[in-house]
Amino acid sequence: MAASKTSVKVAGVREVQSALKAVAAGAGDLKAAHLAVSSMLVPGVELRTPRRTGELAASWSAGATKTRARITSPLKRAGPIEYGWPAHGIEPARMVRDTVTASSTEILDRYREEIAKLGTTTGFEVKS
Numbered sequence: 001m002a003a004s005k006t007s008v009k010v011a012g013v014r015e016v017q018s019a020l021k022a023v024a025a026g027a028g029d030l031k032a033a034h035l036a037v038s039s040m041l042v043p044g045v046e047l048r049t050p051r052r053t054g055e056l057a058a059s060w061s062a063g064a065t066k067t068r069a070r071i072t073s074p075l076k077r078a079g080p081i082e083y084g085w086p087a088h089g090i091e092p093a094r095m096v097r098d099t100v101t102a103s104s105t106e107i108l109d110r111y112r113e114e115i116a117k118l119g120t121t122t123g124f125e126v127k128s
Helices: 013-027 031-048 055-059 078-083 095-102 104-121
Strands: 061-064 069-072
Touching: 031 055, 031 061, 031 069, 031 095, 031 104, 055 078, 078 095, 095 104
Parallel strands: none
Antiparallel strands: 061 069
């Protein structure tokens, strides 16, 4: 039995492919979404930061790349205070980690909002 050669024509395939490419291009660069999330978290990190002078608490800033949200401080002591330094008797304060954990619902909500914006700018109807 010979293989059957049947063709099917689907209307709108080019439009769907074009729309998917637009979403993929935007999804590859979620810098705006990551910045919105990291900006939302900075006040919580500041509140959880141990204080002697307040310099570390005031130094936190939000940042973002295409692939991640960032909360950084230019101060060298930020890392040892966040993660601890057992050799020097410094217990981890976990201000960034605890803020992320405590804000997980808000983080997910913000990402949903930002991705919905991306969908609507590329012509997709976004349903919650």
